[in-house]
Amino acid sequence: xxxxxxxxxxxxxxxxxxxxxxxxxxxxxxxxxxxxxxxxxxxxxxxxxxxxxxxxxxxxxxxxxxxxxxxxxxxxxxxxxxxxxxxxxxxxxxxxxxxxxxxxxxxxxxxxxxxxxxxxxxxxxxxxxxxxxxxxxxxxxxxxxxxxxxxxxxxxxxxxxxxxxxxxxxxxxxxxxxxxxxxxxxxxxxxxxxxxxxxxxxxxxxxxxxxxxxxxxxxxxxxxxxxxxxxxxxxxxxxxxxxxxxxxxxxxxxxxxxxxxxxxxxxxxxxxxxxxxxxxxxxxxxxxxxxxxxxxxxxxxxxxxxxxxxxxxxxxxxxxxxxxxxxxxxxxxxxxxxxxxxxxxxxxxxxxxxxxxxxxxxxxxxxxxxxxxxxxxxxxxxxxxxxxxxxxxxxxxxxxxxxxxxxxxxxxxxxxxxxxxxxxxxxxxxxxxxxxxxxxxxxxxxxxxxxxxxxxxxxxxxxxxxxxxxxxxxxxxxxxxxxxxxxxxxxxxxxxxxxxxxxxxxxxxxxxxxxxxxxxxxxxxxxxxxxxxxxxxxxxxxxxxxxxxxxxxxxxxxxxxxxxxxxxx
Amino acid sequence: xxxxxxxxxxxxxxxxxxxxxxxxxxxxxxxxxxxxxxxxxxxxxxxxxxxxxxxxxxxxxxxxxxxxxxxxxxxxxxxxxxxxxxxxxxxxxxxxxxxxxxxxxxxxxxxxxxxxxxxxxxxxxxxxxxxxxxxxxxxxxxxxxxxxxxxxxxxxxxxxxxxxxxxxxxxxxxxxxxxxxxxxxxxxxxxxxxxxxxxxxxxxxxx
Numbered sequence: 001x002x003x004x005x006x007x008x009x010x011x012x013x014x015x016x017x018x019x020x021x022x023x024x025x026x027x028x029x030x031x032x033x034x035x036x037x038x039x040x041x042x043x044x045x046x047x048x049x050x051x052x053x054x055x056x057x058x059x060x061x062x063x064x065x066x067x068x069x070x071x072x073x074x075x076x077x078x079x080x081x082x083x084x085x086x087x088x089x090x091x092x093x094x095x096x097x098x099x100x101x102x103x104x105x106x107x108x109x110x111x112x113x114x115x116x117x118x119x120x121x122x123x124x125x126x127x128x129x130x131x132x133x134x135x136x137x138x139x140x141x142x143x144x145x146x147x148x149x150x151x152x153x154x155x156x157x158x159x160x161x162x163x164x165x166x167x168x169x170x171x172x173x174x175x176x177x178x179x180x181x182x183x184x185x186x187x188x189x190x191x192x193x194x195x196x197x198x199x200x201x202x203x204x205x206x207x208x209x210x211x212x213x214x215x216x217x218x219x220x221x222x223x224x225x226x227x228x229x230x231x232x233x234x235x236x237x238x239x240x241x242x243x244x245x246x247x248x249x250x251x252x253x254x255x256x257x258x259x260x261x262x263x264x265x266x267x268x269x270x271x272x273x274x275x276x277x278x279x280x281x282x283x284x285x286x287x288x289x290x291x292x293x294x295x296x297x298x299x300x301x302x303x304x305x306x307x308x309x310x311x312x313x314x315x316x317x318x319x320x321x322x323x324x325x326x327x328x329x330x331x332x333x334x335x336x337x338x339x340x341x342x343x344x345x346x347x348x349x350x351x352x353x354x355x356x357x358x359x360x361x362x363x364x365x366x367x368x369x370x371x372x373x374x375x376x377x378x379x380x381x382x383x384x385x386x387x388x389x390x391x392x393x394x395x396x397x398x399x400x401x402x403x404x405x406x407x408x409x410x411x412x413x414x415x416x417x418x419x420x421x422x423x424x425x426x427x428x429x430x431x432x433x434x435x436x437x438x439x440x441x442x443x444x445x446x447x448x449x450x451x452x453x454x455x456x457x458x459x460x461x462x463x464x465x466x467x468x469x470x471x472x473x474x475x476x477x478x479x480x481x482x483x484x485x486x487x488x489x490x491x492x493x494x495x496x497x498x499x500x501x502x503x504x505x506x507x508x509x510x511x512x513x514x515x516x517x518x519x520x521x522x523x524x525x526x527x528x529x530x531x532x533x534x535x536x537x538x539x540x541x542x543x544x545x546x547x548x549x550x551x552x553x554x555x556x557x558x559x560x561x562x563x564x565x566x567x568x569x
Numbered sequence: 570x571x572x573x574x575x576x577x578x579x580x581x582x583x584x585x586x587x588x589x590x591x592x593x594x595x596x597x598x599x600x601x602x603x604x605x606x607x608x609x610x611x612x613x614x615x616x617x618x619x620x621x622x623x624x625x626x627x628x629x630x631x632x633x634x635x636x637x638x639x640x641x642x643x644x645x646x647x648x649x650x651x652x653x654x655x656x657x658x659x660x661x662x663x664x665x666x667x668x669x670x671x672x673x674x675x676x677x678x679x680x681x682x683x684x685x686x687x688x689x690x691x692x693x694x695x696x697x698x699x700x701x702x703x704x705x706x707x708x709x710x711x712x713x714x715x716x717x718x719x720x721x722x723x724x725x726x727x728x729x730x731x732x733x734x735x736x737x738x739x740x741x742x743x744x745x746x747x748x749x750x751x752x753x754x755x756x757x758x759x760x761x762x763x764x765x766x767x768x769x770x771x772x773x774x775x776x
Binding site for chain 1: 608609611612613614615617618621625675678681682685686
């Protein structure tokens with residue numbers, strides 16, 4: 001063990017972001033032999049081959065990066081073993097475990113081909129797993145306020161690396177959503193949104209509907225409350241991740257008590273007892289780092305987590321659609337969205353955090369034609385969306401607030417894909433596909449063709465892969481289906497370029513086709529894989545496949561003409 | 570029942586023959602109105618929806634090229650108006666620049682779907698950058714404007730040296746524009762005399 005780790009310990013002050021400072025020529029970072037593409041490979045093959053395009057598709061499709069294969073290895077292990085830096089980084093970014101204390105993580109460290117990879121692993125080792133999209137989006141909103149960000153950076157105490165990476169994302173999306181309440185403690189501001197706070201804590205909810213009803217700022221002067229403790233708590237409200245310096249924990253416990261957060265309070269109290277005796281083994285090696293306690297939302301019971309809390313306020317405001325006037329103080333809704341003949345009461349902060357489209361709509365609320373309406377200052381802003389059913393919109397809201405979908409009717413799926421694209425809520429596509437896939441096991445070939453076209457149009461990677469796999473494995477069944485033949489006519493032709501074909505693309509050094517996403521190319525690739533042709537016969541097999549396609553297209557054309565004749569007769 | 574569903578699906582995928590042209594006309598009209606400050610009469614939701622559907626039906630390229638052509642046309646108009654500015658040249662340039670960036674922001678919001686899906690997959694330049702590039706190529710690189718710009722800046726500096734009060738805010742905005750466009754050095758290097766003095770004064774002003 002100690003032998004294995006010595007190269008890392010030689011330079012204990014290694015900075016996480018200094019990967020580039022390694023004494024390497026730029027050329028050293030690229031493999032001398034061009035990488036081989038594995039367009040149909042699974043996670044392990046893609047990781048071993050360093051095929052980042054394939055890896056990206058698989059990760060986007062929701063592959064579990066911590067799963068082991070039949071050799072008991074995780075994908076990260078292969079990427080490390082083969083020395084694929086970029087592939088390893090992608091896997092780590094997607095949440096692959098690399099802690100040295102775990103079986104999988106230890107193997108990765110052991111297998112890492114070079115120092116650069118080992119340092120990469122080390123960088124990610126201390127890093128908490130990535131947040132779910134909902135939590136990450138709300139956290140960005142919270143940290144977008146300069147005051148809040150400063151507070152966070154101070155607590156990180158020089159550990160800028162984590163924040164620096166995230167900063168670029170939120171900076172590009174410019175103005176995030178303005179707060180509606182500001183707290184001042186020791187003269188330092190913390191900005192927040194009523195909707196979120198009252199969803200997370202009964203205490204805040206009561207305060208906001210009584211004492212603080214019409215206030216936009218609240219000043220605390222009590223000695224019991226510390227800025228850092230409240231900042232930690234609010235950060236937890238937004239992101240479901242509690243980060244608190246050990247020395248601030250007693251303060252935080254007091255704050256929890258004042259805010260009646262019993263669940264969190266008891267967890268913290270237990271942890272404090274534990275801390276007394278805990279020896280900070282893991283942190284002793286790290287310089288300049290405060291002792292910190294980090295609590296992940298996933299460690300909490302479900303009813304204490306963020307999605308559950310937001311589901312509650314969503315249900316409350318949907319239930320309030322009728323007698324909106326008197327209830328407006330209970331659900332803190334601050335926006336009305338009219339879809340079809342229904343008016344939804346929503347929260348600007350959630351819509352803006354989740355969808356760039358709504359962010360733009362809301363920030364331009366006073367411009368364009370839509371701005372002409374809201375003349376009364378106190379009235380809740382009002383948006384209208386056309387060309388979408390209220391049912392689909394409701395489903396989309398469910399996803400926006402909770403990051404999940406309970407059920408989707410296959411009839412509704414297309415509209416959901418449409419909504420996901422239109423409102424730039426791309427992860428929703430995968431969520432729909434996840435719910436949908438089990439329902440597609442028994443569908444007819446004809447219907448599968450429609451799903452393929454749909455998933456291609458809306459870019460639903462997972463569904464598209466699923467359809468193509470089934471078609472490749474049951475090609476002859478599909479060839480007998482008129483709908484499949486009809487579909488062939490509507491698709492762009494497969495690329496006839498020989499250099500892209502069969503043995504060629506698998507030869508090392510072939511760059512993926514620029515014209516990516518051609519359905520028939522992908523189908524051919526999968527078919528070849530399924531047929532398991534020997535490598536030296538792939539050219540012939542591919543030619544065979546192309547002939548077969550051509551023939552089917554001819555049949556299809558004839559069928560179309562026959563149909564026309566029938567109509568004429 | 571399954572048959573009905575299929576018909577519904579296909580109807581969304583197939584489009585009428587002149588769909589693209591018609592939709593583009595709506596969007597182009599929108600862009601023109603934004604440049605003419607008539608956006609109060611436009612519905613953002615409607616324009617966004619039209620632009621989104623157009624890209625979804627794989628007319629992203631048409632939309633992208635159309636955008637470049639339309640913006641270029643407006644820039645030509647602006648160039649003429651800046652060149653023949655009656656009052657202060659810098660004032661007019663600054664006013665047009667502010668207008669232009671605001672309009673481009675709005676246009677970007679309307680064409681956001683293209684910016685988020687078509688642009689990255691086809692390795693195109695994002696709309697914001699296209700806007701800056703076009704302004705640089707058509708306004709700043711116009712020979713007449715460039716001469717006027719350098720002369721005006723020098724004149725302002727000269728006036729301040731002579732003890733007059735000049736509009737620092739205006740100067741700062743113009744310099745900021747030049748840095749944002751990445752032509753700051755380039756424009757300055759066209760002045761040979763006083764170069765160091767000027768760079769120093771600019772830096773002082775830009776702070």
